[in-house]
Amino acid sequence: MSNENDDKNDDAMDDWAAAMAEQAEAEEGEGKGEVQVAELDELQDDTQISGEEKRKLDTILDIPVTISMEVGRSHISIRNLLQLNQGSVVELDRVAGEPLDVLVNGTLIAHGEVVVVNDKFGIRLTDVISQIERIKKLR
Numbered sequence: 001m002s003n004e005n006d007d008k009n010d011d012a013m014d015d016w017a018a019a020m021a022e023q024a025e026a027e028e029g030e031g032k033g034e035v036q037v038a039e040l041d042e043l044q045d046d047t048q049i050s051g052e053e054k055r056k057l058d059t060i061l062d063i064p065v066t067i068s069m070e071v072g073r074s075h076i077s078i079r080n081l082l083q084l085n086q087g088s089v090v091e092l093d094r095v096a097g098e099p100l101d102v103l104v105n106g107t108l109i110a111h112g113e114v115v116v117v118n119d120k121f122g123i124r125l126t127d128v129i130s131q132i133e134r135i136k137k138l139r
Contacts, residue, residue, distance in 0.1 A: 069112070069123055070101040099126055109134060 049057070072092025084090070099111035102123060112123040 065104050068103050069114075070103060107134065107137065 072094035074090050074092050076090070099113055100123065101108055102110040102112050102125065109129050110125045111127040112125045115122045115124050
């Protein structure tokens with residue numbers, strides 16, 4: 001029985017060591033707050049569109065949207081809301097380390113993690129919701 005426990009502990013330690021090594025490699029690759037530029041393939045447009053359609057598309061592409069990151073939510077009564085002051089702590093429905101929700105005009109489009117680059121906060125997208133899933137949520 002103790003051999004099974006030792007094997008489980010060894011496996012857990014191996015997983016932990018692997019995760020720590022991966023984190024160390026990622027931190028070494030980040031440099032000193034420098035942003036790494038990702039090489040992306042140029043989008044290919046296989047369809048031909050008319051000048052009128054292009055004008056309409058250009059109009060849509062210039063519409064501003066609001067992007068926000070949600071750390072978590074909490075429901076409290078108005079009585080408790082009015083009692084909040086500097087130093088108050090509000091418990092959220094998220095566990096520490098859980099990915100943040102990335103919302104565009106209130107619609108979930110991705111999940112991400114907080115990063116700091118040159119003393120400014122940013123978000124690294126870890127999971128982008130597929131277009132099909134976003135369309136399903138609109139219905």
